[in-house]
Every structure is written in structure tokens, then in C-alpha cells.
Amino acid sequence: MPLEKSRPQYRQIADVLRDEIERGDIAPGSTLPAEPELAARFSATRPTVNRALAVLSTEGLIRTHRGRGTQVRRIPVIHRTAMARYDRKARERNGAHGAFDTEIRSLGMEPRTETEVALATPPDAVAEALGLAKDEQSAIMRKRRMQADNVPVQLATSWIPAEIATGTQLAEVDSGPGGIISRFRELGYEQVRLTESVRLRRSTDEEQEFLGLEDDQPVVEIWHTGWTKDDRAVEVCIHAVPAYLWVLHYDWPLT
Amino acid sequence: MPLEKSRPQYRQIADVLRDEIERGDIAPGSTLPAEPELAARFSATRPTVNRALAVLSTEGLIRTHRGRGTQVRRIPVIHRTAMARYDRKARERNGAHGAFDTEIRSLGMEPRTETEVALATPPDAVAEALGLAKDEQSAIMRKRRMQADNVPVQLATSWIPAEIATGTQLAEVDSGPGGIISRFRELGYEQVRLTESVRLRRSTDEEQEFLGLEDDQPVVEIWHTGWTKDDRAVEVCIHAVPAYLWVLHYDWPLT
DNA sequence: TCTTATTTGTTCGTATGTATT
DNA sequence: GAATACATACGAACAAATAAG
Numbered sequence: 353m354p355l356e357k358s359r360p361q362y363r364q365i366a367d368v369l370r371d372e373i374e375r376g377d378i379a380p381g382s383t384l385p386a387e388p389e390l391a392a393r394f395s396a397t398r399p400t401v402n403r404a405l406a407v408l409s410t411e412g413l414i415r416t417h418r419g420r421g422t423q424v425r426r427i428p429v430i431h432r433t434a435m436a437r438y439d440r441k442a443r444e445r446n447g448a449h450g451a452f453d454t455e456i457r458s459l460g461m462e463p464r465t466e467t468e469v470a471l472a473t474p475p476d477a478v479a480e481a482l483g484l485a486k487d488e489q490s491a492i493m494r495k496r497r498m499q500a501d502n503v504p505v506q507l508a509t510s511w512i513p514a515e516i517a518t519g520t521q522l523a524e525v526d527s528g529p530g531g532i533i534s535r536f537r538e539l540g541y542e543q544v545r546l547t548e549s550v551r552l553r554r555s556t557d558e559e560q561e562f563l564g565l566e567d568d569q570p571v572v573e574i575w576h577t578g579w580t581k582d583d584r585a586v587e588v589c590i591h592a593v594p595a596y597l598w599v600l601h602y603d604w605p606l607t
Numbered sequence: 608m609p610l611e612k613s614r615p616q617y618r619q620i621a622d623v624l625r626d627e628i629e630r631g632d633i634a635p636g637s638t639l640p641a642e643p644e645l646a647a648r649f650s651a652t653r654p655t656v657n658r659a660l661a662v663l664s665t666e667g668l669i670r671t672h673r674g675r676g677t678q679v680r681r682i683p684v685i686h687r688t689a690m691a692r693y694d695r696k697a698r699e700r701n702g703a704h705g706a707f708d709t710e711i712r713s714l715g716m717e718p719r720t721e722t723e724v725a726l727a728t729p730p731d732a733v734a735e736a737l738g739l740a741k742d743e744q745s746a747i748m749r750k751r752r753m754q755a756d757n758v759p760v761q762l763a764t765s766w767i768p769a770e771i772a773t774g775t776q777l778a779e780v781d782s783g784p785g786g787i788i789s790r791f792r793e794l795g796y797e798q799v800r801l802t803e804s805v806r807l808r809r810s811t812d813e814e815q816e817f818l819g820l821e822d823d824q825p826v827v828e829i830w831h832t833g834w835t836k837d838d839r840a841v842e843v844c845i846h847a848v849p850a851y852l853w854v855l856h857y858d859w860p861l862t
Numbered sequence: 863t864c865t866t867a868t869t870t871g872t873t874c875g876t877a878t879g880t881a882t883t
Numbered sequence: 884g885a886a887t888a889c890a891t892a893c894g895a896a897c898a899a900a901t902a903a904g
Contacts, residue, residue: 360891363822386869397893402870407823410665411809418870419901429806438861533861543861550805550855551684552827554666567618568662570850572807578861595825595850600805602857606693606788606798606833615872641888652874657889673889674882 365394365404373413373424384414384422410568412596427503430455430593433601438546443530450531452498452506461500467525468495471518474511478588481577482513492517494532497562504563505597510589516541532587536578541586543578550574552595559592570595620649620659628668628679639669639677665823667851682758685710685848688856693801698785705786707753707761716755722780723750726773729766733843736832737768747772749787752817759818760852765844771796787842791833796841798833805829807850814847825850 359367369390372378384390390401405422408414416422436442437451446454449463456463472493474482479489494510510532517523521535528535536543555563555571565571571592578587624645627633639645645656660677663669671677691697692706701709704718711718727748729737734744749765765787772778776790783790791798810818810826820826829846 362891388869398870399872399894400892402872403891405870410823416870417901418899419868421869421901434857435859440862545858546861547856547858550857551853552807552850568665595807598806601802602689602805602859603800603802604690604857604859606801607695617872643888653889654875654891655873657891658872660889671889672882673880674887676882676888 361394361396362400362403362407365390365396365401366407368394369404370408370411370413373408378424380424381426382424384424386421409566412569412594415564427461427500427505427597428459429599430459430500430505430597431599431601433603434548435603438533440530443533456500459500462502464499464502466497469493469523469525471514478511478590481585481588482511483585484513488514490514492523506591506593507559507562508589508591510587512587516586533578536586541580543586544581545579547577547579548574550600555592563592563594565594572598572600574600616649616651617655617658617662620645620651620656621662623649624659625663625666625668628663633679635679636681637679639679641676664821667824667849670819682716682755682760682852683714684854685714685755685760685852686854686856688858689803690858693788695785698788711755714755719754719757721752724748724778724780726769733766733845736840736843737766738840739768743769745769747778761846761848762814762817763844763846765842767842771841788833791841796835798841799836800834802832802834803829805855810847818847818849820849827853827855829855
């Protein structure tokens, strides 16, 4: 139908559907017409429609399922404010719940986090960042799988040198009031500086499986490091979130 | 050739080529074999190879040109450290040159920035952020087009209320020593707090043209705001960079 | 449980269009 | 103008996952 010429058909079809989704004409969670139907509507063939849907899938607007159909994403964009997450008052106010819970509840959704703790061998880059010796590359791994309204939205893996964490509450699933940052302080490894690196990258198999991502849907990786006053990195946490789903906020004083 | 089954051919082809590019077997800037050649190499048809190349193009690893061929990206990943950019000492050390120059030179590349200044009507969101009255929606726009070794890598547009900037050096192409932040201070609008929001979004036509992006290559948008001690936003700067090209660094003290 | 229909995923072969050299 | 190279689209076919009976 829309034969503007010069703009590929599959993009024009994607444009129309994107617009209908963003305007709410097609409700979140609802199922799109089947590809043959859409093909008829746009006077195109099924492979062309399929390509248009692939565009929207990569953008994170829809999820396609063989045999089931194509659904519009339910989850709205989530905001993450880095400084507030680690602020002491905020941590204590949150009680046993972390910043993630606050972020999700502010959207009227129900957060859920599953935490797994184990002694494991960290990736080389993490071992190097933590300054682990070649012969002692084991660390406490704290892996958190986070969901909003039962939809997976974040995967975060913390690494702490075994030397510091073994036998402490850092190696327990429940990290106690104020979170692990408070535990670090009590153990004599107070974190005085935080750094985060943000980049876009392809998702790993694990991330694709847990977050329900397609091969071509990238994630934003937030590489978070906690430093002591001696400039020692005592904690590395790697957050992976669907790239289209999160907005990151940073806020700092200008000296 | 690679018939692992279960993984689509076009992805297997993309995997092989990506690996060869990342290992350096195919040098940055070099031209890939033509699609029919690749089709022969992988025992596939040209549309299948074309789809594999489309994957790599979306990832930003290659650029395709009709009639010319397919080239491997020349530019390495660029690092941007937010706090250092705006630190007073760093700004003065950089002299007339900005943080961007430092970021690019540290990669052994030659930075170039073209600045355009004009009185213009800001987007609604910007006007709202700056608290502009409905009847006076004009602002000084400072648009910077930034290149590394003559390759466009960033588009940044600053907006300053006309009330503040008109007739000052903020409305000149050369913002003077220490950059516009120093000018704000001299004018009585000292910025004491900075905020940045980072998100992934589709690129606009202007960004696609300047940055040489395809329709499906997203950008990272950094929405930077400078605040006075009265919590007034006096400057909004929107940075748009190819999503695959930049890593962002943030660094702050933990109180 | 098994079978069948539905729905999306992929690939092919072919053809045509468009930009560059 | 001709050759080259990528972009798009069609129609057909088969595969794989899911749902319905």
C-alpha cells in the first residue's frame, strides 16, 4: 500500500507498525496479526513482512514466537539512577530491598530478585581488575537475576576476592541491612569511590536465555567497580540489561 | 561450508566474518570480497550472504556501499570520561581545546570539530528543561560536528536560553579559555551540578547523514544538563554517538 | 499421547533497481 | 555507456515451535 518509493517496503511497513505500537493503537502485550495477514494488508509478500518484524524485534518493540505469534512488549522503559543507588541514606532507607526494587516499584510493577552465591573462577578481565594472583583466581560470585512483573529485565554478577568475602556475610545470599557496601565497611574495606563503564555489546547465550533476547538484540553492559581509599578494587559488578529497556542517569557536583 | 545445523547459515557466516575482522585477519579499512565471492566461499546464495553482512553492518563492524563494496570500520572504540571532561583543572589544561580532542588524540588520531552557532527554536523537551516561556521559545544553539581522522564520530547540540547567552561569548563560535562553563560562571550562572541521561535510540536522518549510519544503526544519546545552585537548568547538551563506537566512563566518590 | 493446523524462521533461485567506478 | 556491486522483493519451499483437538 504505502509506495512512497525510495524507502524500502520493509522499512515502510516497520514504520507504520512502530507508529501504531508507540501510539498505543496496538496495546502492550497484544498479539499482532499473523504475517500472511499483514502481507495482505500491505500488499507485500510474507518474507518482506517478516523482515519488517525483524526490524521491530531488534528494536525491542515486539517479541516473535514460532507457532504462537508476535506480541508487543509489555514493559515500559526503566530508569536507573547510579548515584542514588549507592548513596548511604538511600541504601538504609531501602532496608533489606535494593535500589532495583525502588526503580521497579516506581513504575507500578512488582520486582523480584533471585540471588545465587558461589565460589567460582572469574573471567580474566575481572580477575585482573581485582588484582587476583595467577595462582589464586577464585572469587565469591553473587549472581542476581532480576524481574519486573515476572519479566526478566536485568542480570547482574558481582565478584569479590575470596580473601575478603569467605566466611563473611558477603558470601551469604542475604547481605544484610544496607547491602554489601555496608558489609565491606565493617570488614575494613570501605568503598570510597565508585566507577562505572557503560557500553553496548552483543548479548551472550546466558543473557539471551534469561532476558529472552534474540541473537541480534544487544545489551548495555555496566561494569561497576568499588574502590577503597588505597585505590584497591574490592568489588566488580557486571550488569547486563536489554539495551532498549533502560535509561541511565548520572548526577554529580561540579567543582 | 559451516553446516552446524540449528544455527542459521546467515548467522554462521556473520560469525566467521566477525571473528576474522576482530582477530585482524581482515584489516580495518580493507574491502571484503564481493558478495558473490563470499557466497561461493560459504556455499550459499547471495541474498544469504547479504543478510549476514547486514548483521555486521548493524553491529557497526562494516560499512557497505553500492557499487563500491564493503569496508571494515577504521575507527577503534572511543572512551569518554564524563567527570574529567568538566573538571575545572582539566578544562584549563586543555586550553582552547576540549575534552573531545584529548579523547581522540589519546588514540593517536586527529580530532576535528566544526562549530555552528545560531539563534533557533529548541525541541519541546529542551524548551521545557530550560524552563522557557511559551511565548519566548528561542535559544542559542551550539552545534558541534566532531570527527576523528576525518571520520564523523559525534554530533553534539547545546542549547542555552537566549536571555543568558545573547550578546555574550556563549553566542560566539570561540567560547574562550576554559570553555563555556567558565563563561557561565563569569556571567553569574555558575554551574554547580551536572546530570547526564544515557539511552539508546534510533538515529535521526541528520545523524544518519553526518555520522554515516544506516537506518538500523542506533545511537547512544547523552542528554547533558548543567544546573546552577538555584537548581535552574542553564544548559542542555544532547550528544549523539554511534552506539557501537563509544564507551562511557563515570567516576564519583561514595559518601 | 498423538496428530494436525497454525505461525514464524530460513533459504533458495530469480529478477530488478540503484549507486559507483 | 558499460561493468561492477550492493539493496530489495517475489514466490516457493521446507523446517521448527506451538497450539488445538
